[in-house]
Amino acid sequence: MRGADIKRAYEAIVIGASAGGLTAIMTVIKELSETFPLPILVAKHIAAADGGGAAKVLNKVTPMPVFEAMDKQPINPGSVYLAPANYHMLTENKALVCLNCDERVCHARPSIDVLFRSAASVFGDRLIAIILTGANHDGAEGVRAVKRLGGLTIAQSPASAESVVMPNAAIATGSVDRVLPLDEISAFINELTTN
Template sequence: MAVSKQSYDAIVIGVSAGGLVALTEILPKFDKDMTLPVMIVQHQHHDSDDFLVRYFDHLCRHSVREVEDKMPVESGTIYFAPANYHLLVEPDKTLSLSTEARVNYSRPSIDVLFESAADAYTDRLVGIILTGANSDGTHGAARIKKLGGLIIVQDPETAEAQAMPMSVIKHVQVDHILPLNTIGDFINRLNQEGYSF
């Protein structure tokens, strides 16, 4: 049987409780030559400042930016949703912000990002669900999977809060369940080699 290769155009990450530790384990590991843009929803208090952007811009080899409305997606850039705004990917691969109602009690909502990104990138999207204490991201992960994308879930045994990864594992046919300390290296290999199946 021939091995097929799939390459990807973007990564979306959803994370909630325990996110600072989890993202600190992953984002600084990305190789300098990684070209995939990364869009992140981290649940945070509605009046949080831009601490996450400043913190990770200092730690990472890549530019880290807080999303502004109508911002184009650029390769090798890490984007964070601002507090109290949903983050969406438009069909033309620009990023938009919305103050529509909370989804899963959250704004920004992981589902909103994942579902819009799935529609924009179809089978060329990687979705990653990390630690979190609710089920946000489950519907979005299902949408990514339905359109042919790749789903990676943090092994709940390595998560500060297990509910979010466990919900996705329960309801979605995930591709990989990985310990936290291996996800960064996996993404580097994916960026360099694509994905064999």
């Protein structure tokens, strides 16, 4: 994908991260435009005892509202939804997130693959998927699903990742459109989502 091929009316962003992921997510969202137009749905491997702490931390670095997602919560533009500990987060349609306690995927719940696959089925080629630092292969199958349905896929460059396993696994699928250093991802997203 190049130039005009990737410029389109995107409707949502999904982000997946694990080890070192909170810092990486902060780096991405704090540099997004103050009028950022898209909802951002995040699956980060998170400790069961988190108690909403990750959402509170993210709320401090961005003017966008950050929510620990609730079942059947409306999806609003310019908002960030973080999968809560021990729940998979999915997009039921373009308007709602839903949560479930299905089996773990890649030993994880929330699972990046689960979020990415569900969002790909709902948003198709209007979806941007971003894989950040992490220590397992969760997200690789999700990236394949997003790419297969026409979405744009981005991986953090392994050289800029605290843990290289997750970005490497995504890149190895051959389904990643862009590999970017962490500090360049938000500028790229801003450019794609401004008219």
